[in-house]
Amino acid sequence: MTTAYTTGTTTLPWSTRRDALIGSVIDSSTSLLARQSHDIVRFAMGSPAAEAIPVDLLSEINGRISATHGADVLDYAATEGHPLLRTALLEFLDTTDEATVDERLMITSGGMQGLDLAGKLFVDPGDLVIVEAPTYTNGTATMLSYGADIEEVPTDQDGMVVELLPEIVKRAGRTPKAIYVIPNFQNPSGTTLSLARRTQLIELARQWNCIIIDDDPYGLLRFEGQPLPSLRALGEGDPLIFSVRTFSKVLAPGLRVGWVDADPRIVEKMIAAKQAMDTCTNLPGQLVVADFLTGGHLPAHLDRLRDLYRTRKRAMQDQLTHHLSDKATWTDPAGGFFLWLTVPGIDTSTLFETGLAGGVAFIPGRALSAGGNFGDALRLCFASTAPERTAVGIQRLATSIEALSVGTRT
Numbered sequence: 001m002t003t004a005y006t007t008g009t010t011t012l013p014w015s016t017r018r019d020a021l022i023g024s025v026i027d028s029s030t031s032l033l034a035r036q037s038h039d040i041v042r043f044a045m046g047s048p049a050a051e052a053i054p055v056d057l058l059s060e061i062n063g064r065i066s067a068t069h070g071a072d073v074l075d076y077a078a079t080e081g082h083p084l085l086r087t088a089l090l091e092f093l094d095t096t097d098e099a100t101v102d103e104r105l106m107i108t109s110g111g112m113q114g115l116d117l118a119g120k121l122f123v124d125p126g127d128l129v130i131v132e133a134p135t136y137t138n139g140t141a142t143m144l145s146y147g148a149d150i151e152e153v154p155t156d157q158d159g160m161v162v163e164l165l166p167e168i169v170k171r172a173g174r175t176p177k178a179i180y181v182i183p184n185f186q187n188p189s190g191t192t193l194s195l196a197r198r199t200q201l202i203e204l205a206r207q208w209n210c211i212i213i214d215d216d217p218y219g220l221l222r223f224e225g226q227p228l229p230s231l232r233a234l235g236e237g238d239p240l241i242f243s244v245r246t247f248s249k250v251l252a253p254g255l256r257v258g259w260v261d262a263d264p265r266i267v268e269k270m271i272a273a274k275q276a277m278d279t280c281t282n283l284p285g286q287l288v289v290a291d292f293l294t295g296g297h298l299p300a301h302l303d304r305l306r307d308l309y310r311t312r313k314r315a316m317q318d319q320l321t322h323h324l325s326d327k328a329t330w331t332d333p334a335g336g337f338f339l340w341l342t343v344p345g346i347d348t349s350t351l352f353e354t355g356l357a358g359g360v361a362f363i364p365g366r367a368l369s370a371g372g373n374f375g376d377a378l379r380l381c382f383a384s385t386a387p388e389r390t391a392v393g394i395q396r397l398a399t400s401i402e403a404l405s406v407g408t409r410t
């Protein structure tokens with residue numbers, strides 16, 4: 001005989017942490033969109049273009065590693081990452097301004113796990129953590145899950161307004177434990193932290209002895225302008241700089257392979273933390289990335305992506321100029337996936353519903369701010385949609401904005 005349990009009648013023995021688990025509107029939009037059956041132009045998710053994922057090559061590599069490694073490819077692997085991937089990644093990083101050494105490297109399950117490990121190792125309940133406004137909500141959600149008190153710092157066309165930090169810290173009455181920053185082609189604003197601000201940020205972190213969580217999934221995707229030295233490079237191995245990286249945006253998010261570059265003392269503790277979390281990063285994914293790197297495919301692949309995303313950004317901006325130049329303003333990212341649209345007088349959470357019904361999806365601004373601000377802004381991902389579809393999507397967006405504007409006027 002089976003016992004019927006009814007949801008809602010049992011009082012569950014929750015942890016106090018439970019209420020701080022707020023999830024992510026961005027990730028929830030994947031499920032929401034999957035449930036829709038009508039035609040929708042999807043500017044919401046920060047996914048690479050389907051055609052930007054080298055599916056045939058990755059499947060061929062997958063077949064080859066299965067043939068070579070047999071059942072070993074489905075075994076547990078070293079927590080810090082498989083040696084083949086570690087070696088291949090160190091060699092690749094040698095060709096960038098982020099050359100590092102074995103003791104500083106930790107392979108993670110995507111960038112999100114890097115953020116989680118930063119929170120786990122550095123944030124106690126009640127600690128002050130500074131984030132950009134707007135910011136990548138999942139990063140804030142991670143810090144909140146460790147009990148952080150979040151303070152927002154504004155951003156402008158040069159990224160986080162670092163000059164405001166001392167005043168914010170003074171007002172908060174205590175120094176931060178961590179500053180969470182996305183320095184290149186920021187998610188969601190698309191802006192890039194200037195060199196002067198990078199230097200100043202490192203100086204302030206040293207003064208306050210606080211960790212900089214340097215989250216840079218898009219840095220390899222610069223398609224315009226001159227590269228800037230990374231915080232990792234400027235910090236020259238400073239233990240206060242915790243650099244979170246991922247293959248999700250430059251290769252494929254489903255692989256769930258990323259890495260952290262941090263002080264060896266931190267790496268040691270991250271290994272312990274990951275052993276109590278997921279033991280090791282998905283091994284087939286690690287071996288596929290390792291083979292992709294040692295096969296020398298990444299540089300040409302990145303060149304292809306940069307060309308593709310430059311074209312797509314410009315196509316989106318042309319459409320915005322055509323349809324919305326009198327109603328909205330937008331940022332001009334020099335790389336990455338996103339631009340940020342501000343539509344004065346329009347509540348973009350309401351616009352989301354109208355847009356979704358009308359066949360276009362985006363992320364409303366409020367979902368990308370710790371304080372629930374930016375009610376008249378929204379994030380558009382230009383990377384995953386081809387120009388012809390982008391034209392359809394921006395036309396639909398303009399129609400939805402017009403419908404709401406009429407509603408507001410009457």
Ligand SMILES: Cc1ncc(COP(=O)(O)O)c(C=O)c1O
Binds near residue numbers: 113
């Ligand atoms: C700024 C930022 N950090 C971290 C991540 C998460 O990366 P991953 O999918 O590798 O966990 C993303 C993905 O959207 C991101 O935009």
